[in-house]
Amino acid sequence: MDILGFQIPTYGWQTVTGSAISGVFLGSIYALVALGLTLIYGVLHIINFAHGSLLMLSMYAVFFLWAGLGIDPYLAMLLVVPGGYLFGYVLQRSVIGQVSHGRDEIILLVTLGVAIVIENAALFFFSADERSVQVPYDLDGLDLGVTFVVYPELVALAGSLLITLGLWLFMTRTDTGKAIRAVAKEREGARLVGINVEHIFAVSFGIGTACVAAAASLLAPTYAVHPQFGYLFVLIAFTVVVLGGMGSFVGALAGGFVIGITEQLGRLYLGESLGLITISVIFILILLFRPTGLFGQTPH
Amino acid sequence: MSERGRTIAGGLLFAPLAAVPLVVTSGRWIEFLELTLFTAVLGQGWNVLGGYGGQYSFGHALFFGTAAYIQALLQFKLGWSPWLTMWFAILGAMLVAAGVGYLSFRYGLRGSYFALITLAFAEAFHVLSRSFIGLTEGGRGVQLALNQDPAQAFATFQFNFAGPFLSTYGFYYTILVFLSIAYAAVWWMQRTRFGAQLVAVRENEDAAEALGVDAFRVKLGAILLSAAITALAGIYHVQKFLFIDPGIAYGPAKSVEALFAPIIGGLGTVLGAFFIHGIGETTKEIIGTFWQERPGLDLILFGVILVLVLGFAPRGIAGLLGEAWRRATDRACN
Amino acid sequence: MPPTGRATDVLEVTGLCKTFGGLRAVADATLSVAAGEIVSLIGPNGAGKTTLFAMVSGFLKPDAGTVQFQRRDIKGLRPHAACRLGLARTFQVARPFPNLSVHHNIAIGAHTRYRRRNQALAIAAEVAERLGMASRLDDHAGSLTVAGRKRLELARALATRPRLLLLDEVMAGLNATEIDDIVAALRGIRATGITIVLIEHVMRAVKSLSDRAYVLNHGRMIATGTPAEITRNPDVIEAYLGHGAAARLADGQIDA
Numbered sequence: 075m076d077i078l079g080f081q082i083p084t085y086g087w088q089t090v091t092g093s094a095i096s097g098v099f100l101g102s103i104y105a106l107v108a109l110g111l112t113l114i115y116g117v118l119h120i121i122n123f124a125h126g127s128l129l130m131l132s133m134y135a136v137f138f139l140w141a142g143l144g145i146d147p148y149l150a151m152l153l154v155v156p157g158g159y160l161f162g163y164v165l166q167r168s169v170i171g172q173v174s175h176g177r178d179e180i181i182l183l184v185t186l187g188v189a190i191v192i193e194n195a196a197l198f199f200f201s202a203d204e205r206s207v208q209v210p211y212d213l214d215g216l217d218l219g220v221t222f223v224v225y226p227e228l229v230a231l232a233g234s235l236l237i238t239l240g241l242w243l244f245m246t247r248t249d250t251g252k253a254i255r256a257v258a259k260e261r262e263g264a265r266l267v268g269i270n271v272e273h274i275f276a277v278s279f280g281i282g283t284a285c286v287a288a289a290a291s292l293l294a295p296t297y298a299v300h301p302q303f304g305y306l307f308v309l310i311a312f313t314v315v316v317l318g319g320m321g322s323f324v325g326a327l328a329g330g331f332v333i334g335i336t337e338q339l340g341r342l343y344l345g346e347s348l349g350l351i352t353i354s355v356i357f358i359l360i361l362l363f364r365p366t367g368l369f370g371q372t373p374h
Numbered sequence: 375m376s377e378r379g380r381t382i383a384g385g386l387l388f389a390p391l392a393a394v395p396l397v398v399t400s401g402r403w404i405e406f407l408e409l410t411l412f413t414a415v416l417g418q419g420w421n422v423l424g425g426y427g428g429q430y431s432f433g434h435a436l437f438f439g440t441a442a443y444i445q446a447l448l449q450f451k452l453g454w455s456p457w458l459t460m461w462f463a464i465l466g467a468m469l470v471a472a473g474v475g476y477l478s479f480r481y482g483l484r485g486s487y488f489a490l491i492t493l494a495f496a497e498a499f500h501v502l503s504r505s506f507i508g509l510t511e512g513g514r515g516v517q518l519a520l521n522q523d524p525a526q527a528f529a530t531f532q533f534n535f536a537g538p539f540l541s542t543y544g545f546y547y548t549i550l551v552f553l554s555i556a557y558a559a560v561w562w563m564q565r566t567r568f569g570a571q572l573v574a575v576r577e578n579e580d581a582a583e584a585l586g587v588d589a590f591r592v593k594l595g596a597i598l599l600s601a602a603i604t605a606l607a608g609i610y611h612v613q614k615f616l617f618i619d620p621g622i623a624y625g626p627a628k629s630v631e632a633l634f635a636p637i638i639g640g641l642g643t644v645l646g647a648f649f650i651h652g653i654g655e656t657t658k659e660i661i662g663t664f665w666q667e668r669p670g671l672d673l674i675l676f677g678v679i680l681v682l683v684l685g686f687a688p689r690g691i692a693g694l695l696g697e698a699w700r701r702a703t704d705r706a707c708n
Numbered sequence: 709m710p711p712t713g714r715a716t717d718v719l720e721v722t723g724l725c726k727t728f729g730g731l732r733a734v735a736d737a738t739l740s741v742a743a744g745e746i747v748s749l750i751g752p753n754g755a756g757k758t759t760l761f762a763m764v765s766g767f768l769k770p771d772a773g774t775v776q777f778q779r780r781d782i783k784g785l786r787p788h789a790a791c792r793l794g795l796a797r798t799f800q801v802a803r804p805f806p807n808l809s810v811h812h813n814i815a816i817g818a819h820t821r822y823r824r825r826n827q828a829l830a831i832a833a834e835v836a837e838r839l840g841m842a843s844r845l846d847d848h849a850g851s852l853t854v855a856g857r858k859r860l861e862l863a864r865a866l867a868t869r870p871r872l873l874l875l876d877e878v879m880a881g882l883n884a885t886e887i888d889d890i891v892a893a894l895r896g897i898r899a900t901g902i903t904i905v906l907i908e909h910v911m912r913a914v915k916s917l918s919d920r921a922y923v924l925n926h927g928r929m930i931a932t933g934t935p936a937e938i939t940r941n942p943d944v945i946e947a948y949l950g951h952g953a954a955a956r957l958a959d960g961q962i963d964a
Contacts, residue, residue: 121486121490169681172685173681173682173684173685173686174684174685175685177485178485178486179430179485179486179488179489180684180688182430182432182486182489183430183633183637183680183684184680184681184684184685186432186630186680187677187678187680187681187684188677188681189677190630190673190674190676190677190680191673191674191677191678191681193673194669194670194671194672194673194674194677195670195674196670197669197670197673198669198670198671198674199670202669301670305626309493309494309497312490313494316490344505345505347501347504347505347512347513348501348502348505348506350501351498351501351502351505354494354495354497354498354501355498357490357491357494358477358491358494358495358498361483361487361490361491361494362477362478362481362483362491363481365483365487565825566825567819567822567823567824567825567828570812570815570816570819570825570828571816571819573805573808573812574805574808574816577804577805577806577807577808578803578804578805578806580767580787580799580803581799581803581804581805581864582788582805582816583767583786583787583788583791584765584767584787584788584791584796584797584798584799584865585788585791585796585816585817585819585820585864585865585867585868586788586791586792586817586819586820586868587788587816587819587820588786588788588789589788
């Protein structure tokens with residue numbers, strides 16, 4: 075086929091399978107980023123535009139810990155996850171929660187404002203240069219026959235599964251998790267039974283940011299960071315979250331894999347540039363025809 | 375201030391703006407004013423749909439970029455006159471608006487969902503314009519030939535070599551005329567049933583429907599007018615810079631710029647967009663002076679202002695001014 | 709389906725059903741309203757009255773049944789189209805356009821019939837005058853009291869020049885004087901030839917205003933008749949007061 079000088083190639087099954095498998099690994103990274111976003115949406119009912127910039131900020135934290143103190147990016151998780159939690163908690167409690175009132179698109183704009191501040195602060199202080207962590211193991215990996223998987227990709231996949239499991243256990247087994255679910259379901263009712271809703275909002279935002287910080291640790295060995303890094307992920311993360319159903323962890327995981335595989339196959343067949351359109355197209359279609367997503371509840 | 379009062383105040387700004395060349399001779403300051411007016415056109419386009427209609431688009435680059443590409447490509451590939459291509463540019467932006475509007479409004483996307491889908495469409499066009507190299511020249515962008523013949527200045531809609539006056543002020547007046555058209559369109563809209571119904575849809579869509587307002591058609595009308603005004607900004611941009619590429623056309627910067635002005639200035643107001651862009655560009659200039667082109671600080675400031683305005687001044691800076699004015703007159707009366 | 713009602717029927721609803729996720733909100737509801745009538749629709753909270761209104765006015769799509777307005781099938785028509793045909797509704801919780809003046813609020817209704825701005829504004833002023841809101845024309849709708857908002861709902865609907873008005877609890881939350889005012893206003897509206905269906909809990913108003921009443925309970929029409937007949941109907945008493953109440957009432961165990 076030939077469309078405006080554009081050709082759609084044909085491939086053997088090995089290539090396609092290999093591409094799909096690397097899509098699973100890519101998808102686990104998307105799921106990692108989307109987990110925090112879906113948690114924040116599920117509890118606060120806000121679409122957090124700043125999510126991508128928080129990822130970018132966490133990536134810088136991991137990078138500087140490595141560059142300055144020689145801390146391994148995976149080990150850095152022990153520092154950036156609590157740091158992310160604190161940052162998110164304070165951001166929600168003292169900024170977003172203070173100014174977010176009224177219609178949901180206004181709140182979306184508030185988070186956009188926060189994203190602009192964070193991105194440009196990074197640009198101002200760290201410049202537009204790409205920075206990447208160098209680790210000795212970033213090129214070693216497993217040969218799966220149809221594709222080659224580097225260890226950081228395997229770790230990211232395992233990480234995404236573990237974090238999903240961890241979040242699920244946290245939400246169902248702990249008192250804080252139960253309080254979060256109560257607030258997500260019935261805000262006013264939770265307030266009436268004495269739950270401090272503002273605190274729970276901030277805790278949820280903190281956990282969402284901690285997730286993104288964990289994602290940053292897992293991404294650092296394979297991705298270089300720059301101030302616009304978050305924007306690349308924010309639309310994809312939205313797509314994953316909407317596809318999986320806003321507020322659903324399992325949905326985010328499944329949505330991540332769907333998007334990852336689609337993107338890789340899209341790149342294979344449509345090329346590096348046009349392949350990216352598959353994400354926007356899925357996003358548009360899902361918004362139009364099934365805004366509750368594949369695993370979602372009805373929107374509030 | 376009443377809506378009428380604001381419109382009059384807005385209109386009164388045009389007289390001094392038209393007289394600017396009598397006072398301002400520095401090319402640098404003219405450039406600054408031009409950029410201010412350019413963003414005001416973008417803002418006014420967004421304002422029709424977002425401010426008056428309550429439909430917050432996060433992807434107005436769609437209309438800016440489409441108009442810009444059509445304006446550039448029809449000249450570049452077919453050698454058409456820019457005076458002809460501009461009509462196709464406006465039409466093209468409106469066609470895209472019709473498609474996006476039809477889908478979004480038919481399937482009832484409101485609030486953040488509308489914001490997200492416009493963002494997604496802009497991103498899709500970004501990828502398309504980068505990918506279909508045969509059509510758009512891809513990431514390289516489209517570079518139009520610079521006309522150096524003063525006699526051809528008007529025919530080519532390029533004022534760079536059009537004599538001492540036009541080479542300085544030609545594009546200034548171009549964007550001033552475009553802004554006047556945008557103002558006139560909004561001024562007209564406010565006086566029609568369409569305008570009244572659009573505001574009713576913003577205020578409460580169900581109530582408007584119950585009162586005989588076809589919300590779907592009204593929103594579609596708004597996105598078409600909004601796209602047409604935004605297209606003017608695209609046409610100016612191409613004629614002025616003779617260049618367009620996917621990032622300029624469909625990147626997030628133009629979408630954000632388009633909603634900055636009316637939100638910070640005051641929704642549904644036209645004076646506000648003007649005001650804030652004066653300040654915005656000034657800040658940029660001052661920062662540029664102190665930090666020698668170190669980027670970022672101006673946008674940090676803008677982000678902070680955006681958050682503060684959303685949190686504490688829902689009617690924007692124009693709203694704050696109106697409030698101050700009301701207090702002052704109250705005090706004067708007592 | 710051929711029209712079955714009387715020649716003067718304005719609204720003819722047959723077998724209307726609506727289910728929300730397993731919950732039958734309205735089941736097989738039938739109702740007919742003749743021109744010039746004032747008909748009340750009463751029933752306990754959650755009986756499905758508002759859902760019925762929403763289906764008639766085009767805000768909800770019925771699962772089954774027919775809706776005829778002035779002998780024309782209007783099922784599936786969007787709300788604005790129904791309004792243009794002459795069917796106007798108000799909302800239980802008033803939905804003013806809060807940032808617009810009372811005058812501009814009412815003018816939106818008037819625009820249904822008049823394209824020109826100044827014509828619509830003139831009609832709006834006229835309607836406001838008739839409902840005693842002339843002094844509030846320049847007030848922001850958002851600043852009105854509950855009573856003012858209810859009245860504005862009525863004024864806006866009236867400005868669309870309807871043949872039929874569906875009024876959803878226009879008297880809820882009003883004091884006795886305000887209720888008397890609205891009752892008088894509704895009488896005046898009926899005198900101009902407009903048919904009215906109202907959902908109402910204020911029984912005093914139902915009795916003094918309506919020619920007939922329908923009673924909806926658990927989504928089903930359980931009774932119809934004059935207000936006097938309705939209040940004596942044992943099914944209705946049971947629906948309101950609980951099982952066995954009618955018998956106890958007859959035995960004199962409960963004061964009616």
